[in-house]
Amino acid sequence: MNIFDLLPTEELSPNAQKSLEELSPSFVESLSFEQAQIVFKATSWFDKQFNGTKTPREFQLQSTVATLSGQNVVVRAGTGYGKTMAMVLPLLLGDQSKIAITISPLKLLQKNHVHEFEQYGIKTVQINEDTPDDKNLWKDIAQGVYRNILVAPEQFFRHNGHLPRLAFIMLTSRAFVKSIGFLNCDEAHMIQTAGLPRRGEEYAFRPAYGKIANIRALLAKDTPILVLSATLPPPTLYTVLGSLRLDPDQTLKILQPTNHPNHFYAVHELHGSISNLKNYNFLIPLYSNPTMPPKTVIFVENREATATIARHLRKHFPPSLQTDRIVAHLHAGMSPEYNDEIYNDFMHTDKISTLISTSAASHGINSPNIARIICVGAPCDEITMLQMFGRGGRTPTLETVCLVIAEPWALTTEESDKPSAREKRADPGIREYISLKTCRRAYLAAKDGDTSPEATTFLGPHCCDNCGRASTFDPAQLFPRPFHTQKATSDGETQSQSQPSTQKKKDNIPKPKTRSRTEHDELRQRLETLRSEIAPRLDYAWPESYLLSKKHIDTVVLSPLDAIPSTAALVKLLSENSEWAEDVAPSVFEVIAAHDADLAARKAEAAALKRPVQQHSQSQAEYSQQLYSYNSSINLNGWTHEDPAARIAAQEAKDASKPQKSKKPSKAKGKRKNTSTLSQHDSGDAGPSQTKRQRTRSPSPSPSNTQPRVPRPKPRQRTNGPVEIDKELYSSI
Known part of the structure; x- marks a missing residue:
């Protein structure tokens, strides 16, 4: 005799009745009458909820029966196999005054679960750093209005000296703690992958996952915990059980095939x-x-x-x-x-x-x-x-x-x-x-x-x-x-297929004009200021760093001065879409254009302030007329003026009247005489074969072969005695 024969199975659809008949004999034989009633209620709820098109899977029924019996359960089933229903059924079929705490790692997953639980009539709330500080909301949470609370494990532990609101309620409200009837740990593999340090790392990515056992210590001793994951290979499974301080022999392990045939x-x-x-x-x-x-x-x-x-x-x-x-x-x-x-x-x-x-x-x-x-x-x-x-x-x-x-x-x-x-x-x-x-x-x-x-x-x-x-x-x-x-x-090296095997040599193209390092910093500061100002003006739900990222700013700052002549060029340079081009690009281009205009104005002003160096237009002969030298016949405070042209002519006549003296070449022991060597003054290159003496004492050139040398002015000297001033000459000067 089947235990379900004692229950009104005729009220079920043929599909639901068939599902009860197909349950494994080992599972059916292990059921007490109270547990068989749970299985019947779960099947009946499925039958009504989905109009006879769906029935519960056996592992979902096994998990629900064990959880409502106060036993700790581990469920491993592939993604999309219905693990969520193992959390839903105990809330629907168990004590309606009890609530569930469901640990979920990500906001996106929490949001999906909120929608799914409420679809089945279970009022659910997610708690994370985005939860508003609403007194009525937190009052409803503390009073058990929400049957299921989806929360990340970090909300139970102090962070930077701050105690999260949910942790404060659990520490101060005894009634709230007593109302918790189920503890669900979804995506339990995170205990190993995030709660413990990974290979090559010193610290865990999310250490709160390694302290979930401390949450169990706050709950009633008979509160069951349901552990769920699609990826629990044996080493990970026993790591999770050890972290949660669960006895493997006293925990029901439901391990379903995880293969995806498709x-x-x-x-x-x-x-x-x-x-x-x-x-x-x-x-x-x-x-x-x-x-x-x-x-x-x-x-x-x-x-x-x-x-x-x-x-x-x-x-x-x-x-x-x-x-x-x-x-x-x-x-x-x-x-x-x-x-x-x-x-x-x-x-x-x-x-x-x-x-x-x-x-x-x-x-x-x-x-x-x-x-x-x-x-x-x-x-x-x-x-x-x-x-x-x-x-x-x-x-x-x-x-x-x-x-x-x-x-x-x-x-x-x-x-x-x-x-x-x-x-x-x-x-x-x-x-x-x-x-x-x-x-x-x-x-x-x-x-x-x-x-x-x-x-x-x-x-x-x-x-x-x-x-x-x-x-x-x-x-x-x-x-x-x-x-x-x-x-x-x-040559054995690898090359991308999308590139040609031979590459043309780069032409010697002049480098484009770029900004200096100081100008880089100034433009970067302007763009960062714009980024903080533009976000509140837009309807985007994007953070500031994605309206104008650091990579965007670096690309603009390092671009040549004439690389962004228009808004379209800016959009093309940054490879942005039309929405960004319409809302963000005009403001960015305005800042770039203003900066380049200020830069050009400053350069023009600096060029105007620089006085050009005046080149003397007089010839050497004209300029020599202004030289001064001392002459004892004409006194002007000890300084006299002399006609340089006359003095040069006199010096040339004096040099011509002197007889030319032939100098004997210097004797160098053990070295060949060299009388044809020109001086460094004449040849411009003494050559490595000349000795130091030959380089310093080479014969003087002939006056007929060289240009007349202009003598230097004599050093200024003062006369002894009283100084007579030629007022006529002084006035001419």
Whole structure:
């Protein structure tokens, strides 16, 4: 006799009755009558909620029965398999005066859960740093108005000397603590990946996840805890149980198969860094036959790279498909309003086909029609990678590509001679997966401890890129364009296929005029001031750093003076979209133009203040007429004036009347005489063969061969005795 024969199963739809009959005998036989009533109520609720189209899964019933019996439970099930319902059913079928505390890591995931719980009639609130300081809201929370409270673990612990509001309520309100009947820990793998230091790191990313056991100490002793995750391989499972101080023997472990039969796994090499935009050209639709690409999520562990990649793809999409948001980016640094808008457009509309995101979206995107998941750069560990893969293929019949574009160092298990910081942090398991030469699906099943027959089944024509190689299958056939690769040159080096093998020599083009370092700092300061002033004037939900990022400012500051003649040139230089061009670009261009105008005015003013050096226009003979020398016949305070021309002529006559003396060449012991050597004064180059004596005492040139030498004026001298002044000469001077 079946225990359900004692219950009014005839009230259920045929589909619900069939689901009860298909429950495993071991589970049915373990049920008491009270537990069988819970199973019946859960099945009846499903039957009414979904009009007989859906029935609860057996693991959901097992978890609900154990939780309502006060037992601690661990549920491991794949993404999209219904783990949330294991949290919903105890609240619907249990004591209605009890509330649940659900620990959830991300705001986006919290928001999804709020919508899902309230859809089933459970009043839910999320608490994080964005929760308003509303007295009525916090009064309702303390009085148990909300049956489910979604909260991050950081809200239970003091931070920078500040005690969060929820932690204060738990410490001061005994009634509130007694009302807590369930503690749910969603995405429990975060206890290991975020609550403990990763490989190569000294501190944990989110240490509050490692202290959840302290929260249990505040609750009643019989409060059950429900631990849920899609990625709990055996080592991680026992790490989580140890951190929560749960006895593995006293905890019910429900471990469901995590294989996704509709997933296709592949790996490709990343050429250069993640900033090499050629690595993403394989996602650009063909211009000859532009069709809307399927829903795609690209994960990149760099916030600035998400915006750069999105702009690149959006810019190169065919014109018929280009819109401002055909490709969008998302990460935790954006404002909640922006993230909500992008998330809703991606989930519920066709405005966004490709989403570039950090790991912030690896727990929050639950769209059923995502067909391509791409991880750029080797993930830090297998758990993070599987969480990203779990965003795709939630519709069981939708074949989904799960691609990792990994750095060259990740393609081998051997550590590099000079490993980068990213390589040092990478878990050895992720390198094993990426460098694998055998079936990737079988490897993941073995690592997860999944020995069920369904662990290695697949729906598509191929299991993974390794299995497909036997039939000459190329994963690039799943994308509109081929992957970016490198080919070997004659000297053994690699060269990008998209570049020509021979490169032309650069012409000697004059360098454009640029700003000085001081002008760089001044323009940068003006743009940073504009950034802080422009954000309040716009309706954007973007933070200031994304209206005008540091990279944008650096690009503008380092550009040549004539590189931005118009607003259109500014938009093209920064590769921005039309929305930014309309709202932000005019203000930025106005600041740049004003700065360059001020700079030009200052340079013109400085040039006008500089007096030009006056060049003397007189000849040497004319200028010599103004020289003064001493003459005893004409006295002027001891200084006299003499006609220089007359003095020069007299000196030449005196020199001509003197006989020329022939000097004997100097005798150098052991050296050959050299009488033809010119002096340094005549030749301009003494030559290395001359001795020091020859260079200093060379024969004087003949007066007939040289120009007359103008003698220097004699030094000024004073006369002895009284000084007579020639007033006539003085007045002429």
